[in-house]
Amino acid sequence: MRTDPGRAHYSIKAAAVAAGLSVETVRAWERRHGIVNARRDRDGHRIYTALDVARLRRLRLATERGHAIGKIAQASDAELDRMISQPDPNRGFSAPAQAIAAQILGAVERYDIEGCDQAIAMAFALLPLPAVVGEVLVPVLREVGDRWHQGRFTIGQERLVSSAVRRQTSSVLNALNATTKGPTIVFATLSGELHELGILLYAALAASRRVRVCYLGPDMPPREIADFCRHVDVVAVAISIVMIEDLGSALQQLATLRECLDPATEIWIGGAASGYAAPAQFPLGSVTMSGPSDFETRIELFGSATR
Numbered sequence: 001m002r003t004d005p006g007r008a009h010y011s012i013k014a015a016a017v018a019a020g021l022s023v024e025t026v027r028a029w030e031r032r033h034g035i036v037n038a039r040r041d042r043d044g045h046r047i048y049t050a051l052d053v054a055r056l057r058r059l060r061l062a063t064e065r066g067h068a069i070g071k072i073a074q075a076s077d078a079e080l081d082r083m084i085s086q087p088d089p090n091r092g093f094s095a096p097a098q099a100i101a102a103q104i105l106g107a108v109e110r111y112d113i114e115g116c117d118q119a120i121a122m123a124f125a126l127l128p129l130p131a132v133v134g135e136v137l138v139p140v141l142r143e144v145g146d147r148w149h150q151g152r153f154t155i156g157q158e159r160l161v162s163s164a165v166r167r168q169t170s171s172v173l174n175a176l177n178a179t180t181k182g183p184t185i186v187f188a189t190l191s192g193e194l195h196e197l198g199i200l201l202y203a204a205l206a207a208s209r210r211v212r213v214c215y216l217g218p219d220m221p222p223r224e225i226a227d228f229c230r231h232v233d234v235v236a237v238a239i240s241i242v243m244i245e246d247l248g249s250a251l252q253q254l255a256t257l258r259e260c261l262d263p264a265t266e267i268w269i270g271g272a273a274s275g276y277a278a279p280a281q282f283p284l285g286s287v288t289m290s291g292p293s294d295f296e297t298r299i300e301l302f303g304s305a306t307r
């Protein structure tokens, strides 16, 4: 099953929420800058396609990087993607986060297992969870990956840090999840995708927002995920796609997942490789998330619908 990206099916409210904007902003951008050409339904209300939503989201991300909407309103999607992929000049990580990240990397350089564990524990103890994820662990994991790729870190050093991150994030997730009841979001990666830390960190973020989380982990066949969801009160399945080479397989598996899941269950998709697929390649009922702000918006919506 495939999304028809040209089919208009979002109201202005749904489109604004999905793009991370307010309805007023969408209206003002349309009026002043003609950003998308929304069609009208029989009652005269604006309706938006998945392509419109993707464009609105790109425009939002570019404006968050300091580009004036008037200057970028007519930019192509490829130009907007280039703007979005530049390092964010407004995003200064806090000094404590930077110091802890440096401490973790120093410990890994020295093969200091306890030092690495202590520095990660310090991040969880001292910083709010979004900062632990966004300012410490993700940058550290990316740096470790780059050093491994350049031959400056061994596989053992990569394992040292990734297993410490997995252990400590899992225990934070379990503690947060212990008292939360209600509809659940399932987190997993598909068959063949072994990179689980992105989805684990996002599971912890969701649990910290008082959402019940079920973490199934990596390498899950789509039919098994769907089977699990039939036994639990699941509202969304969050999937991470990291390996670009495996994107084709991931898209096929997502189609299978969609076929087997209850149509009301959303599929949330993130991870480094997910941005390489066009919106039309994802099945109907999927929500692609380019970063923490999309995720937080969705969690907020989900929370307000179930509270």
Ligand code: B12
Binding pocket: 137, 138, 141, 142, 143, 144, 145, 146, 149, 158, 162, 166, 192, 193, 194, 195, 196, 197, 198, 199, 201, 202, 238, 239, 240, 241, 242, 243, 244, 245, 268, 269, 270, 271, 272, 273, 289, 291, 295
């Ligand atoms: C740890 C690691 C591993 C571990 C994973 C252990 C584990 N338990 O997860 C192991 C050893 C298994 C591994 C194996 C491999 N790896 Co590796 N690995 C990494 C490393 C260092 C960290 C991965 C990670 O956790 N990243 C940090 C996460 C937190 O970032 P992220 O995935 O981009 O996700 C972010 C967002 O996208 C978001 N997110 C992610 N998912 C989702 C989902 C939703 C719904 C939402 C809302 C958000 C979201 O969360 C994150 C925070 O913003 C990366 C380096 C890197 N740059 O990431 C390489 C890296 C991903 N690996 C790489 C490679 C090449 C491999 C191997 C092929 C190596 C090999 N020759 O065997 C295998 C492939 C295994 C497989 N089939 O999956 C490459 C991938 C390049 C590519 N082609 O895409 C990287 C980038 C390293 C590099 N610089 O070359 N790896």
